Amino acid sequence: MQVSARLLIALLIGFAEAASAQGTSGSSTANIQVELVTDEADQALAILEARVAGRPIAPNDWERLFATEGYRALKKREAAMGRQFSDADFQAFLKSDSLKARTQSLARALGQLHRLDPRSAATRALAYLPAGTPLKARLFLELKPRTNSFVFDLDGTRAIFLYVNPAERAEQVENTMAHELHHVGISAACHEVSDSMSTPEVRDARMWASALGEGLAMLAAAGGPDVHPQATSDSATQARWDRDVANFAQDRAELEGFFTDVLDGRLKGDSLTDRAMTYFGIQGPWYTVGWRMGQAVEKVHGRPVLISAMCDPVRFFSAYNEAAEVTNRRGEMVLPLWSPDLIRRLKG
Numbered sequence: 001m002q003v004s005a006r007l008l009i010a011l012l013i014g015f016a017e018a019a020s021a022q023g024t025s026g027s028s029t030a031n032i033q034v035e036l037v038t039d040e041a042d043q044a045l046a047i048l049e050a051r052v053a054g055r056p057i058a059p060n061d062w063e064r065l066f067a068t069e070g071y072r073a074l075k076k077r078e079a080a081m082g083r084q085f086s087d088a089d090f091q092a093f094l095k096s097d098s099l100k101a102r103t104q105s106l107a108r109a110l111g112q113l114h115r116l117d118p119r120s121a122a123t124r125a126l127a128y129l130p131a132g133t134p135l136k137a138r139l140f141l142e143l144k145p146r147t148n149s150f151v152f153d154l155d156g157t158r159a160i161f162l163y164v165n166p167a168e169r170a171e172q173v174e175n176t177m178a179h180e181l182h183h184v185g186i187s188a189a190c191h192e193v194s195d196s197m198s199t200p201e202v203r204d205a206r207m208w209a210s211a212l213g214e215g216l217a218m219l220a221a222a223g224g225p226d227v228h229p230q231a232t233s234d235s236a237t238q239a240r241w242d243r244d245v246a247n248f249a250q251d252r253a254e255l256e257g258f259f260t261d262v263l264d265g266r267l268k269g270d271s272l273t274d275r276a277m278t279y280f281g282i283q284g285p286w287y288t289v290g291w292r293m294g295q296a297v298e299k300v301h302g303r304p305v306l307i308s309a310m311c312d313p314v315r316f317f318s319a320y321n322e323a324a325e326v327t328n329r330r331g332e333m334v335l336p337l338w339s340p341d342l343i344r345r346l347k348g
Contacts, residue, residue, distance in 0.1 A: 033136040040070025044143040105166035121177035128220035129185040158184040178221035190311035198348035209313035215290020225295040251285035296323040
C-alpha cells in the first residue's frame with residue numbers, strides 16, 4: 001500500500017492527529033446539512049425491474065444510470081482506491097441472473113430506505129460531538145457489487161455510501177448512518193495541528209490511535225453507554241459482538257504491543273499499515289476496544305469529558321485510565337490500564 005493510500009485511510013478513520021476540541025454535546029439540528037441521494041439506486045432498480053418484466057434495456061437507460069450523481073461518485077471513489085471499475089463491469093453486474101432474482105427484495109428495501117430521515121441519525125451523531133460541530137454530508141444509497149458502506153471525501157464534501165441490503169432493517173441502516181456521520185463530525189470538529197516536532201514514529205502511532213474512533217462511533221450510533229452497540233442487529237451479530245468485546249483485555253494488550261512496535265521503529269511503511277488493518281476485521285479491536293474505553297469514560301466522568309477527549313488520543317487514553325481505576329475500585333469490572341510510559345511516548 002502506497003503512502004497516499006495510507007493518508008486516505010487516515011481520513012476515513014475519522015480523526016487524525018488533532019488539537020483538543022472543547023465543549024459538550026452539539027445537539028442543535030441547525031448544524032445539520034445532510035442530504036439523501038438515491039438516484040443511482042433508483043435507476044439501477046429500474047433496469048432490474050425492466051429485466052424482470054422482459055422489457056429491453058435501451059442505451060439511454062444505461063446513459064441515465066451512468067449520469068446519476070450516485071454512480072459518478074461511486075466510480076470516482078473506486079478509482080481513488082485503485083480498484084477496477086468500469087461501465088462495462090457495472091453493466092455485467094446488473095445483467096447477472098443472481099441480481100435479477102433479488103429484484104423484488106431490493107425494491108422493498110429501497111422503498112423503506114426512501115422513508116428514512118437522515119436528520120434523525122445526524123442528531124444522534126451530534127450528541128457525541130463538540131458543541132457547534134457542523135455536520136455536512138451527502139448520503140448515497142447504492143446498488144453495487146461490493147456490499148460495504150463507507151465514508152469518502154468527495155471534492156471537499158464528505159460522502160457516505162450506503163449499500164442497499166435487503167437483509168437489513170431500516171433501523172439498522174439508520175444506525176449505520178449515525179456511525180458514519182459521527183466520523184464525518186469528528187473530521188469537522190478536530191482540526192489538524194502542526195506536529196513538526198514529533199518523530200515520524202510518534203505521528204504514525206497517534207494517527208493509528210485515532211482508529212479507536214470506530215468504537216466511539218459505535219457508542220454514538222447506539223445512543224448511550226448502556227445501550228447494546230448491536231441493539232438493532234440480529235441475535236447472531238449481537239452474540240459475535242459480545243464474544244469479541246469479552247476479549248477486551250487481550251485485544252488492548254495486543255494494541256499496546258502494536259503501538260510500542262510503531263514507536264520503537266519496528267513497524268514502518270506497508271508492514272505497519274498491513275498489521276493495523278488486521279484490527280478492523282468485521283468489528284475488530286479498533287471497534288471493541290474503542291467502544292469499551294469510551295463507555296468507561298462516559299459512565300464515570302460523563303459525556304462532556306468523553307467529547308472533550310475525542311480529538312486527542314493522548315487525552316482519550318488518559319481519561320480512560322482514570323475511569324478504569326474508578327471502575328476497578330468500585331468492583332464493577334476489571335479494566336486493564338494503558339501503560340503510563342506508552343501515554344508519555346504518544347505525547348511526543
